[in-house]
Amino acid sequence: MRLNYKILIGLISVLVIWAGTLGQSYRTMKQLESEYTRTVDETLPIILSLEELRFATLRIVSSTSENAMIMALQRNSDVAPVDSDMPTPDAHEVHETAIGISDFERVFEIYSNQVDLYDSADGAIRDLIGSNGTALTDISQRLEAALENNASTAEVLEMKEVMEDAEADILSLIIGQITDERRALRLRQAALRQGIVDAIDNLMISAALAAFGITALVILSSLRIIKPIERLTAAAVRIAKGDFAPLPKVTQNDEIGALTNAFSDMSSNLQNMIRRHQEATDNALASEQRFRDVAEASSDWIWEIGSDYRITFVSGRFFDVTGLSARAVIGQPISKFLTPDRTATADCFENLELDGLAPIRDMRCRYSDITNQTRICRLSGKPLFHKTGTFMGYRGTASDITAEVEAQDIAEHLALHDALTGLPNRIFMAERLDQNLAKILRHGGAVSVICLDLDHFKEVNDTLGHAAGDSLLKSVTKRLESTLRITDTLTRLGGDEFVIVQSEAIQPSGAEVLCRRILQVISEPFEVEGQNLYIGASLGVSLAPIDSLDPEQLLKNADVAMYRAKKDGRNSFRFFEAGMDAELQERKAMERDLRVAIQNNELEMYYQPLIETHGRAMQGVEALVRWNRPGFGMVPPGDFIPLAEETGLIIPLGDWILRTSCRQATEWPNLFVAVNLSPTQFKQQDLIGLVKQVLHDTGLTPNRLELEITEGVLLEQTAYSLMTLRGLQELGVRIAMDDFGTGYSSLSYLQMFAFDKIKLDQSFVQELGKSSGATSIVRTVLDLGRSLGMVTTAEGVETASQRDYLTQQGCNQMQGYLFSRPVPAAEIKNLLLRTYPDVDVPVAKALSS
């Protein structure tokens, strides 16, 4: 309920109670008034009248008695001495009696009326008084008359006695009546007093009730209004001091309750606002602190200049880096410390104004550090304007980018140069070629593009290792540089491929002269790791604008020409001619087709038997891949395996060969399968894991797998290669050295690793009987194998005499067309049914077609 209703109800209640007690008082006062009226208007007048009657009676009697006494004394000297001074009744005393009688009669009439009016119960007394009064006045008059008539003393005295008796009677009545009236008066007085007391009591009660009511109202108000207001005041004081402890919720459903709850809400809103404000302030402070920390800790600094380009502020980091003091810096022109690069948009600070006071973005400046070294920083900043629009200066940041610039320079150099030789690379060369071609278009002239490939570099690399190859490349670079003019550009594309862009020469003679000079210098021996190496070079020349004005095409043409030079016998040069690139194109087509063939599973495995010499039984097979290229027929592996090696296709191809061979070998329980591993395959990541996985997947036992490697495998990364070979052997797989005797270091490799088998290269076998040297080599190798406890296999056995000689020399196994050509897997089962006891072996020949 609303508070004003409550107060109104309280007031009304107080007023009702108060009115009740006042009414009671009013009634009491009314009674008092009536009592008072009766007392004043009735009893007192009656008493007064009775008193006056008594007085009149006494006057009558006294004056009459006095006259009678005087007369008696005068007449009867016996009774009373008479002297000359003795008074005599005179007219006055007589008159007094008359007045007394008159008063009596007048007062009695008043009294009589009063009795009629107020107290008719006293009518009988009144009548008695009246009759006695009449008797008294009568006797008094008669006495007076008797006196006048000189009645005798006795008579007078007798009459006087009668009069006195009458007086006594009447006085007795009057006094009795007065006594009654006075008693009544006292009773009324008592009643009046009681009434007054009651009235006062009522008034007191009324006042007390009113006071109580008002006090109660005040207390209630205090409790319901003042207390909450006090609490609110205390809360306000608390809040003013920053204490936002929540106020208890009140259920008081009035204005005070609403005020308290509103105050409470206001307090919590205020608290939230202050908290948010505080958080915002804290965040701002933290942000500012972070900013300061970053500004101080980072390599950046903050700067500010005025409209006169003089420094007004710079953060501490600047002083640390430059070793300058604030005094030396503040107020000085910024250009005194920072020099913008000529590449900067505004190459001096004052130009900023000319540039329309644009923001400074990444302005590169040089400055001196504490050690007086030149460093580079990058400036960014924004112009400052007063609200009136007046230019006030600039403010921004600066970052030291010396390391970044250096790294960028290095990166740029690396991006455009070959790391090994320091020569420009393909990108650089392309740019230079573009420039030259653009020049030709504008001014005419000619440019030659010469591709150079070292001859026999692969062998050097393979035999002497990469370090020797690198050393050779550096030496070649030096010689080439020495043959070129400053206007020519020598670049290394990678490996042993170089490109020369020859400009400002008469073509084609200029190119021809240069090529000859190059061939001359390259043909001289190179000393690498204490050895004199003789290499040559194959060069291809393409001319702009004759052959093309397209840089790509020029390069391609030069490459084709170089390829032709190589093919035509190396150590020579060729100018590009139309139609030369057909072979190159064919190579690319083959690569594309081979990729598709691997993906589409178009290759097939053939197997060639390995015959045990004495028993003439097939012990195993060598897996040899075959590719029936659509549209071309069977492609010899000697053509596509090197291509696969060069292009990296050998990895997926080798995986497929290993997997297929192992799987198919499980179909011939008594045969092992020998799989060739090319050098690239051997170098692949986790070869051991791959072989293990294939064995596991196919179910072939490891002792039925033989891996054939060539000496090239051991040429580089020898330690790693040996580790791999041992790992493979630990799997239970046998390792055979293929093409033994064709490399430079065959014998030394036999020392390094315990091969399970040596495969004598077929070139020696086929020279048996023809060349004594070959026969000696065969014998020596077979002896060596025997002495080292290695199985020896002779490849390319085509004739019975070869077979017999090899048998005689103790060769363990033989492989060759004499026994069987490589056959598809399906035919191996047939071959297994046969033995090869005879030299002519007609069956084997028939099978190997």
Ligand SMILES: Nc1nc2c(ncn2[C@@H]2O[C@H](COP(=O)(O)O[C@H]3[C@@H](O)[C@H](n4cnc5c(=O)[nH]c(N)nc54)O[C@@H]3COP(=O)(O)O)[C@@H](O)[C@H]2O)c(=O)[nH]1
């Ligand atoms: N990495 C892999 N290399 C492989 C794989 N399959 C073949 N090759 C290599 O390709 C080269 C040519 O191989 P291919 O044409 O199959 O010739 C082999 C035999 O057919 C051939 N051979 C066998 N007997 C005779 C013979 O009596 N006369 C004669 N003229 N040739 C004969 O010799 C080749 C086997 O040589 P080798 O591997 O050295 O034992 C060759 O280098 C193959 O290695 C392959 O799957 N992976």
